[in-house]
Amino acid sequence: MDIFSIIKGRRSCRAFLPEPIPKETIAMILKAAVWAPSPMNAQPWEFIVITSQETKKTIFSEAETLKQDLFQKSGWKWLGRYNVDFLLSAPVIVAVVGDPDKTGADKFIEGGGIAYQHACAAAVQNMLLAAHALGLGSLWFTLFETEVMRNILGVASGKVPLAMVCLGKPSGEPLQVYRKDALEKTRFIR
Numbered sequence: 001m002d003i004f005s006i007i008k009g010r011r012s013c014r015a016f017l018p019e020p021i022p023k024e025t026i027a028m029i030l031k032a033a034v035w036a037p038s039p040m041n042a043q044p045w046e047f048i049v050i051t052s053q054e055t056k057k058t059i060f061s062e063a064e065t066l067k068q069d070l071f072q073k074s075g076w077k078w079l080g081r082y083n084v085d086f087l088l089s090a091p092v093i094v095a096v097v098g099d100p101d102k103t104g105a106d107k108f109i110e111g112g113g114i115a116y117q118h119a120c121a122a123a124v125q126n127m128l129l130a131a132h133a134l135g136l137g138s139l140w141f142t143l144f145e146t147e148v149m150r151n152i153l154g155v156a157s158g159k160v161p162l163a164m165v166c167l168g169k170p171s172g173e174p175l176q177v178y179r180k181d182a183l184e185k186t187r188f189i190r
């Protein structure tokens with residue numbers, strides 16, 4: 001597959017088969033993650049690989065609670081219907097944890113100090129693309145509270161769980177989504 005087919009063919013997967021993922025495959029996905037760019041090449045990420053059903057259950061039940069809470073607050077109907085069972089069915093979930101101390105010179109700019117998050121996002125995208133290239137489905141999941149996830153994963157207070165990447169063989173077809181044309185989103189200036 002060429003890079004453009006990989007980029008366009010990747011879809012968020014919300015239903016996984018129970019088949020385990022070999023350690024070597026997880027290692028390949030993590031190797032893709034760390035080749036993401038980062039400010040001053042600070043590499044502000046750490047990864048926690050979760051395979052235990054017990055930990056997945058805890059993440060799932062916290063997501064259920066938060067989902068109900070956000071549904072009450074927002075009234076968004078889709079939140080009431082949103083099913084997070086994929087947190088139980090994904091054979092592997094990789095937590096991506098960012099280190100705010102490893103942000104770039106942006107920490108001296110008002111409103112800055114977040115370039116480490118951009119770098120971690122780039123690492124996540126590399127993981128999703130690598131997973132797709134290896135025939136796996138993936139989901140970038142963020143419906144969690146930072147402090148709750150810190151406690152579940154035993155992350156130090158200075159570091160920030162930013163994303164949970166669910167990985168596994170997809171069960172069924174992913175949701176079809178559309179994109180607006182890139183040129184609709186683009187302005188050329190001189």
Ligand SMILES: Cc1cc2nc3c(=O)[nH]c(=O)nc-3n(C[C@H](O)[C@H](O)[C@H](O)COP(=O)(O)O)c2cc1C
Binds near residue numbers: 014139
């Ligand atoms: C920063 C970020 C956070 C996301 N968080 C969630 C999430 O918490 N739960 C979820 O089901 N999908 C989540 N997604 C996936 C998006 O819903 C999905 O990318 C979008 O609907 C487009 O679909 P596609 O990934 O198949 O192209 C997230 C995506 C991004 C980039």
